[in-house]
Amino acid sequence: MAGNKRIMKEFADIQANSPPGCTITLPKEDDLLNWEVTMDGPSDSVYAGGRFKLAVALPKEYPFKPPNVSFKTKIYHPNVSNDERGSMCLGMLRADEWKPPNKIVEVLKLVRAVLAAPQPEDAVEPGIANEYKNERRAFDKNAKEWVSKYAK
Amino acid sequence: MAEDDERTEELGSLEAIYPEFNIDHDRFSATLELAVTPSKPLLVRFIPQVTNNGKGSSYAQAATNGNAHIERDVELSHLPPLHIESTLPDGYPSTVAPKVTLTTQHDWLPKDRLVELESQVERLWNEYGRCQILYVYVDFLQQAVERSFDLDQCADGCLVLPSTTEKLLTDFDEATKVSIFNAGTYDCGICLEPKKGTRCYRMKKCGHVFCLQCLQDFYNNAITEGDITGVRCLDPTCGKDLAMAGDGRKRKRESKRTLHPRELLAMGVEESMVRRYVEMKRKKKLEADKTTIYCPRTWCQSPARSNKYPPIPADLTLYAGDDSSSDEDHVESGANRDGSATSGKASKGPPADPADRLAVCEKCNLAFCRVCYMGWHGPFARCFPRDPTELSAEEKASYDYIRLHTSPCPTCSSPTQKTMGCNHMNCFQCNTHFCYLCGAWLDGGNPYQHFNKPGSECYQRLWELEEGDEGQGPEDGRGFAGGRRWEQMAIEAAREADAAEAAQLAQVEMVAPPAAAAQLEPIAVHMAQIRLNDEPVVEAQVRQRPNGRRRQNPFPARPPAQGQAQAVRRHERAGAGRNGTNQRGNPLAQDDGLQRFLELAQRDEEDGWDSDELDEDDVRFVIR
Numbered sequence: 033m034a035g036n037k038r039i040m041k042e043f044a045d046i047q048a049n050s051p052p053g054c055t056i057t058l059p060k061e062d063d064l065l066n067w068e069v070t071m072d073g074p075s076d077s078v079y080a081g082g083r084f085k086l087a088v089a090l091p092k093e094y095p096f097k098p099p100n101v102s103f104k105t106k107i108y109h110p111n112v113s114n115d116e117r118g119s120m121c122l123g124m125l126r127a128d129e130w131k132p133p134n135k136i137v138e139v140l141k142l143v144r145a146v147l148a149a150p151q152p153e154d155a156v157e158p159g160i161a162n163e164y165k166n167e168r169r170a171f172d173k174n175a176k177e178w179v180s181k182y183a184k
Numbered sequence: 185m186a187e188d189d190e191r192t193e194e195l196g197s198l199e200a201i202y203p204e205f206n207i208d209h210d211r212f213s214a215t216l217e218l219a220v221t222p223s224k225p226l227l228v229r230f231i232p233q234v235t236n237n238g239k240g241s242s243y244a245q246a247a248t249n250g251n252a253h254i255e256r257d258v259e260l261s262h263l264p265p266l267h268i269e270s271t272l273p274d275g276y277p278s279t280v281a282p283k284v285t286l287t288t289q290h291d292w293l294p295k296d297r298l299v300e301l302e303s304q305v306e307r308l309w310n311e312y313g314r315c316q317i318l319y320v321y322v323d324f325l326q327q328a329v330e331r332s333f334d335l336d337q338c339a340d341g342c343l344v345l346p347s348t349t350e351k352l353l354t355d356f357d358e359a360t361k362v363s364i365f366n367a368g369t370y371d372c373g374i375c376l377e378p379k380k381g382t383r384c385y386r387m388k389k390c391g392h393v394f395c396l397q398c399l400q401d402f403y404n405n406a407i408t409e410g411d412i413t414g415v416r417c418l419d420p421t422c423g424k425d426l427a428m429a430g431d432g433r434k435r436k437r438e439s440k441r442t443l444h445p446r447e448l449l450a451m452g453v454e455e456s457m458v459r460r461y462v463e464m465k466r467k468k469k470l471e472a473d474k475t476t477i478y479c480p481r482t483w484c485q486s487p488a489r490s491n492k493y494p495p496i497p498a499d500l501t502l503y504a505g506d507d508s509s510s511d512e513d514h515v516e517s518g519a520n521r522d523g524s525a526t527s528g529k530a531s532k533g534p535p536a537d538p539a540d541r542l543a544v545c546e547k548c549n550l551a552f553c554r555v556c557y558m559g560w561h562g563p564f565a566r567c568f569p570r571d572p573t574e575l576s577a578e579e580k581a582s583y584d585y586i587r588l589h590t591s592p593c594p595t596c597s598s599p600t601q602k603t604m605g606c607n608h609m610n611c612f613q614c615n616t617h618f619c620y621l622c623g624a625w626l627d628g629g630n631p632y633q634h635f636n637k638p639g640s641e642c643y644q645r646l647w648e649l650e651e652g653d654e655g656q657g658p659e660d661g662r663g664f665a666g667g668r669r670w671e672q673m674a675i676e677a678a679r680e681a682d683a684a685e686a687a688q689l690a691q692v693e694m695v696a697p698p699a700a701a702a703q704l705e706p707i708a709v710h711m712a713q714i715r716l717n718d719e720p721v722v723e724a725q726v727r728q729r730p731n732g733r734r735r736q737n738p739f740p741a742r743p744p745a746q747g748q749a750q751a752v753r754r755h756e757r758a759g760a761g762r763n764g765t766n767q768r769g770n771p772l773a774q775d776d777g778l779q780r781f782l783e784l785a786q787r788d789e790e791d792g793w794d795s796d797e798l799d800e801d802d803v804r805f806v807i808r
Binding site: 037038041042093095096124128131132133134 | 373374375376377394398401402405406413414418419420422
């Protein structure tokens with residue numbers, strides 16, 4: 033399979049030209065399947081000033097199967113599960129929507145776009161989604177609180 | 185001599201410009217093949233049998249010829265080259281014009297057009313003041329090619345050709361496209377590496393290019409996993425434009441655009457894999473279609489033949505599963521489903537034309553009636569809807585016979601009966617070698633090993649029951665039971681468990697008289713008592729159910745499954761048939777309905793029973 037070679041290429045590309053606000057490293061050098069990403073909260077969002085750790089786990093079938101993205105830093109967001117997994121599943125990350133030409137760069141761009149503009153219709157946390165839709169002020173407050181509590 | 189020099193010089197300079205320029209120096213003549221690739225594809229209409237040899241042929245003429253005008257419009261990007269043969273006679277260029285002959289392969293360019301083009305050389309030669317004119321002329325032709333010789337400017341708006349040339353021209357077009365594609369280099373979006381065109385594939389519908397290796401890997405993987413909807417173009421943007429239509433139908437639309445098996449074969453996916461893909465696709469459609477009828481033979485149960493889902497052809501490239509039309513089918517059958525949800529099993533009612541009741545199993549070829557599930561009884565017999573899980577007395581006898589006197593093939597379960605010979609069997613359906621006595625798979629190369637291994641259950645029993653399975657088996661009861669023996673043992677065990685359970689429940693019944701019944705009016709109690717005598721087991725079960733609403737279902741045909749005993753009871757009931765053997769079902773159900781009515785009347789309630797709760801294949805409900 034095209035797997036490893038492609039991952040190496042992607043990793044080299046992303047190092048040379050990383051998406052805004054992102055730093056990508058391999059926690060274990062010989063393990064290409066587990067990437068660690070540090071993402072700054074978009075400056076025009078409630079997550080501004082926060083620094084979030086994400087784990088990007090590539091399945092061994094990658095790129096035939098989508099990567100698994102999870103927040104290691106707790107975040108108050110309708111599209112990120114509010115548990116120790118911090119998992120995310122929307123858009124191209126869904127198994128039935130993933131297409132092999134998609135790249136990790138695009139995934140990270142998507143994640144950042146979702147931080148800037150949450151998608152309450154596609155939420156994994158309906159409670160937070162409701163708050164986001166109906167009581168934006170409360171949502172903003174909570175999100176900012178969590179940023180200063182967990183993401184500094 | 186000066187003229188000779190001029191002619192040689194002109195031919196020489198043209199050769200420098202067009203490397204494929206072919207010169208005959210003795211005759212001062214040369215040939216050149218001019219590739220015909222118009223700036224926009226040329227529309228060609230192929231019509232059958234143009235009688236007047238293509239000359240002045242037009243669509244209008246052909247149509248009035250009275251021929252069946254099944255014409256086909258094809259857009260061609262590449263046409264066979266224009267063959268230019270020019271001779272520079274003595275006296276050229278100052279006094280004599282050059283001679284030019286133009287031809288095309290398969291005569292696709294109309295004669296009058298060729299003549300007109302040929303005449304242009306003299307016009308140009310005069311216009312340019314009788315000088316060296318070949319380069320100007322070739323350039324002129326090239327410009328004409330760009331405009332497709334203005335063939336689309338005629339009355340028909342397209343080039344009209346006899347249909348006999350269709351294959352030649354489309355093949356040429358295709359071959360040229362392939363060779364151009366093969367000469368290119370493409371960046372595969374999956375492995376992210378540049379690949380030669382020969383190792384890439386371009387999708388037929390959308391034109392996206394990926395390398396063969398990645399495509400094969402991906403589709404093999406998807407088909408192996410059974411992910412049929414994944415077999416589509418892999419480009420992330422592909423299909424998205426269609427998906428914008430509406431939210432509800434979005435995903436359906438998108439996933440519907442799966443690839444034709446022809447494309448998978450073209451990109452080098454193994455035929456067995458492609459076949460699996462086509463089979464799964466068809467099966468999925470059949471199973472999703474509520475109108476699909478299945479063969480009533482319990483060992484077969486294949487779908488009946490249907491025009492809607494033609495069988496898969498041996499040549500997969502001819503597979504007719506057109507995805508765009510199946511899209512509509514899907515929506516339609518969805519609407520049907522909604523309709524039938526309100527009107528019950530309306531779709532299963534007898535078809536308007538009685539002859540439509542005939543159904544033929546696509547696998548075992550059994551002809552049966554789609555209403556009563558009996559063997560086909562001709563179009564005029566009167567019959568009634570029946571649940572296929574219920575057997576008539578005749579079928580039950582047949583089923584029992586099959587159970588007692590056949591051994592199922594361990595691979596395909598086809599019942600096999602031995603009329604004579606040894607116990608090494610060879611399945612008539614799937615060619616599996618197996619042992620008639622115990623149903624074990626046998627090695628086709630050495631099937632007798634099974635009977636010659638000391639300690640094996642069938643040791644030295646190769647010739648047992650030589651005269652057929654109705655012959656004498658050995659005294660110790662090890663006689664023939666085939667693979668069904670375990671089934672029979674299980675039924676036996678379940679029956680015992682059933683009896684034990686019934687006895688236990690009857691005991692419970694004696695100790696604690698039903699509280700619910702006691703609270704009712706005298707007549708209701710009376711009813712309950714009748715039922716008690718009639719059917720203690722079911723009664724007790726109904727009462728024991730914790731859910732008050734559910735137990736009032738007027739058709740408590742199938743009590744909740746309680747292990748083996750229930751399974752067997754159901755099995756037996758299915759065998760009971762309609763021929764008066766079903767005393768257990770109807771009176772009870774009627775009593776129960778009455779009982780329920782009385783209960784409700786007493787509490788002044790409406791029937792809150794929801795038809796959705798009823799199981800689809802609820803036997804008693806269907807009979808009534």
